[in-house]
Amino acid sequence: MRVLLSTYGSRGDVEPMVGLAVQLRALGAEVRVCAPPDEEFAKLLAGVSVPLVPFRRPWRSWERPATAEERTQRVAEFIAAQYDTVAAAAEGCDVLLATAMSHFVAQSAAEKVDIPHRYVIFAPNVLTDLDVQNWNALFGPPINSHRASIDLPPVDDVRAFMFTDHPWLAADPTLSPWPKSADLDVMPTGAWILPDVRPLPAGLVAFLDAGTPPVYVGFGSMRGVPEDIAQVSIAAIRALGRRVLLARGWADLAPVDSGDDCFAVGEVNQQALFGRVTAVVHHGGAGTTTTAARAGVPQVVVPQAGGDQPYWAGRVAELGIGAAHDGPAPTTESLAAALRTALSGETRARATRIAGTISADGATVAARLLIEAVTLDTSHVSA
Incomplete structure (x- = not known):
């Protein structure tokens, strides 16, 4: 055939x-x-x-x-x-x-x-x-x-x-x-x-091993993201006392300073990575949403376009496995608030339970x- x-x-x-x-x-x-x-x-x-x-x-x-x-x-x-x-x-x-x-x-x-x-x-x-x-x-x-x-x-x-x-x-x-x-x-x-068996880069593994699990931020194939979204995301995560893992993506996001609490990566094996982070902030693509859900990691969805992204944001919130941000351009305060929801013990427990149901x-x-x-x-x- x-x-x-x-x-x-x-x-x-x-x-x-x-x-x-x-x-x-x-x-x-x-x-x-x-x-x-x-x-x-x-x-x-x-x-x-x-x-x-x-x-x-x-x-x-x-x-x-x-x-x-x-x-x-x-x-x-x-x-x-x-x-x-x-x-x-x-x-x-x-x-x-x-x-x-x-x-x-x-x-x-x-x-x-x-x-x-x-x-x-x-x-x-x-x-x-x-x-x-x-x-x-x-x-x-x-x-x-x-x-x-x-x-x-x-x-x-x-x-x-x-x-x-x-x-x-x-x-x-x-x-x-x-x-x-x-x-x-x-x-x-x-x-x-598609099963991904690629190892994580050595520099990324070293960053993960050097401290507490970071918050991952990435917007995948989205190019038209707000100009300050990396700056806002890093500030919001730092405000909660967390480390930052920034995915460059198609928008080529970059750290705002040389702080050792923030690490930038290119395209990596998310299936291997998401089990080692404490939360995932993303745009709401079907693949990223599913991969994070399978890993049992709480999510914050910040939709950057129409189509399915607002839908996935709504589903994450409805299932109680994360938070949906209202609109594509977060402020430090609005993203920190969404992250507090995602990082709560209740959300994490719910994300863990849902992970076991996904085929x-x-x-x-x-x-x-x-x-x-x-x-x-x-x-x-x-x-």
Whole structure:
């Protein structure tokens, strides 16, 4: 069986697909991944020997659109940046599974080469937005213009076109349950986690060993963070008498001084690291939220964008495993207050309990389901 996975987004959109690719290959499937050509994504795929079919434009090259008109134009640009690559890679494959901004092209590519298509999300909140008219107004014109250019009929319901009528949900059911009252037929699989066996850098280990567990602060692939967020975070953590571990991330955050209570790191193994920190302050990506929850470490979520980040902040607060900061630009006082909640004994005990309920086998479940579904589709066609 030949499987094409396609994702156009940040690391949080790429790494779960790599996790699925590894499990598919373990079941005997031939897998390749269409993804942005950013260096860290190329390294991620090379590290597990999964072929990368790169898009022409790196994910880091995109800027966030400011208006609805710019969002509509961005869709046309996303389509142009992906379609030819996905359609060519899909030739000869048995199924295409897509996520993130690949939803603008995946269904059309699958139709052109006549193979099944599945779409996966990593948080359910986007599927509960039932404003079909808004979806159509924003995204319908560029999608249908492109479909006309490749001799495909227009679509009337853009939301259904992008997410399909049977989307997959790759999220832990404790952290992110699917609301049973929703109108879609969703396939929950559990979170897709790529095991990380990399050792922590020696300098980081030395810092961890030199004192009490620090508070980790990192905003992952977010580039448009407030200019003073590193300064504010360090001050808030120091105000509570804690050490600071600052992740540079795509915003290239840096310490404000040379104090030995603050250490800066690049991209590291969070699965190994989070068990050694006392709290995690982050933007609310699905991957970071899940990794922190699995480690049983309290969280403070400071959402930096829309989409799923406010959703994950709300879930962390509702579950009692951390605190949700109100807004993307904390002050020293507001972040310190959120950290006090996260560092309380009650929150820590709750985080420890929840950690024991989170499964790590979602990618294995999904790989088996995908192979079974494609095999069933093929048998029906043959019959």
